[in-house]
Amino acid sequence: MLLTACRLSKALQLTLAVIKPDAVAHPLMLEALHQIILDNQFVIVRRKDVVWRRQESEKFYAEHSGRFFYQRLVEYMSSGPMRAYILAREDAIGHWRELMGPTKVFRARYTSPTSLRAQFGLTDTRNTTHGSDSVESARREMTFFFPDFRPEEWMEREEPSFRSGRMLY
Ligand code: UDP
Secondary structure, three states: OOOOEEOOOOOEEEEEEEEOHHHHOOHHHHHHHHHHHHHOOOEEEEEEEEOOOHHHHHHHOHHHOOOOOHHHHHHHHOOOOEEEEEEEEEOHHHHHHHHHOOOOHHHHHHHOOOOHHHHHOOOOOOOOEEEOOOHHHHHHHHHHHOOOOOHHHHHHHHHHHHHOOOEEO
16 A cells, blocks of 8 residues: 655646656666655555557557657557556646656756656657646546546545645555
8 A cells, every 4th residue: 555645735636657668677767766756745546567569559649640759659668568657746747747857858968957857768769757748638648547547536535635635545
């Protein structure tokens, strides 16, 4: 059982975070990323290790179909185990994206040297982590990885304890 306590005043938000295959392949990196999630007051709502078939990778990234990096991305995301999380906290989407840093690793190293992608990323494709970029994509992506998860029901059930200042997992 995961135990996290947080005290927050603003709106509770959910996001989908993924540790991509290059990071999962290195146990110390995986552990470091997990610890960063905890250190940033995210509540871990769900966690799952998955291996995608190519078809799932193509579907998840369908919006990039036709882009120059699409085939490379699809192959990479179905190349080995990944770890997916549903995370909750105030401004979860923006906060996780800020922690990740820019998409392109080499840009991240110049503009956000302490970001996850700058520190752990290998290339623009093998950039360590994924995070939803909007409320709409968070809903779609959470359902993609956790088909039985109902964000609205979870919010309704959990927001009162979040607002009261104590949320326990
Ligand atoms: N990607 C890539 N080359 C690029 C841009 C993106 O290989 O020039 C890959 C990278 O793994 C990225 C993913 O495609 O994380 C999805 O791209 P998106 O623009 O949605 O970036 P993100 O939201 O992940 O920052």
